[in-house]
Amino acid sequence: MKADAPPVTAAPAARRLPMWAAWTIGIGCVVIAWFVALVTPDADTAQAPFVVSAAVGESATGRNIEVTVTDVRRAEHVAAGGWSAEGNWVVVDVEAASVLSEVQLNRAVLVVDGTQFSASERPDSIRQASLTAGIPLSGSLAFELPEGLDAGDASLEIALAPRGDTRLDSMIVLPFELAEVAEVGDTELLATEWTNL
Amino acid sequence: MSEPPVAERTRARRRRLTWLRAAGDRVPTAWFAAIGTGVFLLATAAFGGLATAAEPPLAQLRPGTTHVNDMRSLTVERAVLIDELPGSGTSPDKGERVLAIVVDVENHWTEPLRPEGTGSVAESFSVAGLDEPSSSARMDDATIGPVLQPGVPAQVVYTWAVDAEDFAAGDHLVVTLNDLSLYTGSFVTSGTSWQDPTPSATMTLVIKDVGAGVDAEAGDEG
């Protein structure tokens, strides 16, 4: 005798995703992941400094630094106090102050077509000066360039860079054309002192 | 009955392979290891053997020749023994004198180079019998520890405070010139720096003794 199967409500037949759908979703995920990987910034980009663009005569304010570049000039002969030197020099006059606390201006770099030149430590300059919150300090920076470097895309980078670290903090950048900078032949660096003395 | 040509070719291939397999079966397994080792040793011998190759001798440079590498070009000008050299950054104690080596350097990199420290110009040359220089200074304006800007040549004097008896006029100093490699930091370090000084040339200098020093002063102080 056939046993009667107890009446059971038929469970819905297990529906599986068709093969083509599964493969499409899978490959779609891989493609999306590839795009995400392309867009994700690498460590250098993710930790890059925050650039604040500056122009000559205008003040540029970062998180804890405020800089006004008042002049950019080139000279064959520079003097500062009792020191002087010959060469291919670029002199930049700046007024700098900090915004929140007392810090040191550790990074003053001129980048010309990818080559970095740091502010020369040979003369007394505003390089590595202590900046006070809200009180501007005037001074000059001198960059010694190789003979014959007369043109190129230049940018002046100024930042606090404690221990040389520029990551994730403001950096004031002044872009200019080296060929357009006025050549004065003979120049003197400004003494580092309060702007409003 | 002639078989279709495809089937015949397949069978011919199989026959060739079976011969190979049969031949392989005849060789005792242990012999394979011995044959392999023998072939390896023969090949090694053909390439020169297992002993470490002798290092090629370093190039000998004449004093005054410029040593050029990716990082900088360096010309060792002279080595001078002097009682004291004010402005050089080295102050000798009693019984010590200053050994000064004057070099012409030009930075070939795209970033400024430090004169001393890690990844510096001082790592790109070493003097037999001496440690790192105690100080460096520009010859023209006596700037201590001058930073070398890319493409800007400078004359720098590296000084050591040495015992007066250790060196004398006419002594030969062997200067080894090194090449460094540019490393880009990754993972926990960032930035690029020059590391791994590897000797690439040597130069022998004769020390001049200028006694109390009349001509070898490092620039004016004013």
Place this chain on the structure above:
Amino acid sequence: MTGWWRSNAIALGAIVLLVPATYAALTWNEWSAILQSSDSRPIALEPGDTLEYAGATIGPVTSTYSELPSAPRGTKIVTVTVKIDPGGPPIICDAPVLHESGADPREWKASSDLGRDWDPDLRTFCSSEETGPYQLDLDYLVPDDASGPFTLELGSAAGRPEFVSAVVDP
């Protein structure tokens, strides 16, 4: 669906408890060392009061605006006087900082080249050689737009993580 929740109730309850607890434990672990070794807990000091800190008696703290020759235009000088009675061992404090609270908190360090006449009894740092009471006279050069409220923050390695936050009202 209720069946799934009920059968996994214990596991879900554990997650709800443990995830915040793990976060809290890791945070406390990392931060407690940092907070312990830095100046993180201010002790307020009202004008005219004194308090005990790092074994010394600090206060009263008085302040005034002053004029000095080398100050640039557009600035003012806040001269703060701090009386210190060092205990034993004598307190060694970090350079006191003038702090301005507000929307953008700012701080300044004491300046010593404002043109004040040389006075051999003038002290600008906590001396470990003094045994009797002395006072610190600190000149702070601040911009004209600094209006306060100012506090003087004085910390000492011995008193960490607490530091004295004295109200400065020139």
